[in-house]
Amino acid sequence: MNIFVLIGTYLLVSALFVAQPWLSRKNVLFGVVFADDDVWQHAQAAMIRRRYLNEAICTALVLLLILFFLPYFLAKGSLAIVFNCIMVALILIESFVYVLANRRTRILKQTMTPNAKLTTDKVIVDVGKSDRETVLSLRWFLILIPLFIATLAVVWFGYPYMADSIPTHFGIAGPDQWAPKSWRSVLSPVFIEVLLGILILLIRRAPASVKGNPNAAPGYAQYRKMMGILLIGFCLMTELLFLLSVISFITPIHSLWYLAISLIDLGFLVTMFVLFNRFVRNMRSSGTILDDDAKWIWGLFYFNRSDPSLFVEKRVGIGYTVNMARPIAWIVLIGIILIIVISNR
Template sequence: MNVEAFRIIEPVWVLIIGILISIIPYLTEKSIIFGVRVPTDKINSDTVRKMKKIYVSITFILTIILTVLTYLLSSYLLVITFFMPLFMVLVEFMVYLPEHYSLERIKRDEQWEFNASSVTGVFNVEDGKKFPWFFTLPGILVLVSLFVTGILDYKSIPERFATHYNASGIANAYSTKSIESVFILGFISIIITIMMILIAYVIARTPLKTDNASPHGTERVVIYQERMVYLTLLTPVFINSSLLIGSFGEWGIIKENVFLILIPVFLLIIFVIAISVKTGQLGSNIKIPESKGPENTIPDNSVSDNRNDDSLWKAGVIYWNKNDPRIMVPKRFGVGYTINFAHPAGKVILVLIIAIPVIIVISVLFLH
């Protein structure tokens, strides 16, 4: 892929991701505004609507600025690939945090009260509900294809082969042939696949939580959880495909092409954005047929839950609750799940999430 093509593609993706970040307040659980739990009668108040508009306006303006910067700095591949996404997340929280603390202060000063309709139901996963192991197969098949092809083609791989190319498609790093260097991307695929399956399994077994601010809260969260499990299980299909193409390029089976390697990643981003927008956090955007009626149906195995639980969330994004048996819980800002940092297993997952990328980078640098 030449530099000019890269300069066009990258800003487009920055713009798309930035727009998604700017509309997050409209994707979250209806009764959660900027990480703060609010009573149902305050959800559409003038204060809340104004804060949402301010957030959307500022993040959209910053997205335009970052898009232009991405275009101007696109010749610096490392900067754009690794630092721009981190910078975008940082910018998001620079806008989010003032809104969070402002709403938290308003809630405290005005002493917002929670009535009976603000009580939610927390209930266990349905007994006998089977984990969708079938959806693990596509990612595993791509992984197996990588190793089978590598084994069959191993003898024809040069003793010294290119392992990295710049944006212009010119090789700028090489490695000596060995089992480790040839299959390094395959080993990374194994780690990612196992991690995604474990996370999906934890999500599937996580107790559900209804949101009474949304009609049919129970039905919505059930559908939401299923979609999050499927999304997590299908993620390795895209990532492994990208690593498969990268391996084929290194082995000389196909001509190395940065754009071709990025196609599965771009498709994954589209997939995640589509599911996030269509679903919303805890299924808040899912359309339920009117024929089902307006009321929520909370299962018999539900328990009362304190809606005013802000103290358990640090800045509305870090969940810390030693008394909660859940390892992962739905995010308060965004779509998906986050870790219960007070749970022992949650701490293990956090260590793995941090350690695995570090190990991968060190391994790649050592072998290449």
């Protein structure tokens, strides 16, 4: 693997951890919900935030140093293993630092005078809106069908003409891992497309991570729709990538195609950040807020037996997470992991 790609991945993951306090609604701090945005200015909350920043940055720097120097003391060719170990350590330690910050925030919340706007047993919902207004229409999924069928057709009719070794992994400049030709290896793009489609279907109704009344997460329904469209766009690009890759099993494809798709995907990522900032981070919540900290284990994992949702908006971070209390959510998670593992083998 390219050393710059490794360092880049490392820096990106550490930056995401360091940025956690900015990746939630302003009345949510380390997964703990408060009555209003004022908590962002609260002196002790600022202290918890600073302490988290110090710990998170130090962890990232120390592990980076280890990443730099450890390979010198080890046998040649072990860089990939060292990198993977360091990445696992980074994720575990940074998560632990986050959990500590979550604990401190919970303690801070207990010491603050209870706010009447924060309730544990009241929810106000808007029943005047139909699904057509709040949930992404299934028609959007029709866009995905032509390329899917095209990919399937190329695999089906092109199989005899494909080379004996099939690319299974794509870097910025095209394929960088190969596997022997088999129906499983040529069909793996199709599996992943189906999986992506199912995932987008499942997040169509994912509720906001802050509830209580329609103004607890103002504009959330539109945000969720836009995220859905964005993800369908991403899925479409992935389909195109896979269609090109199965074509490349038969005849070579210019690597500029892969670069263009990577750039478009980068554009989607940037748009996602912009949408998040505009419709989540900078929206001011008002009215009664449901205090459901108990449903967010360590401020990270959602576990709510009474919530029928499989997927919910992440409390901290951009995107969606599963409701751990739903067995089907576990099956979906394990399914994703299995498909990724099987198609990567």
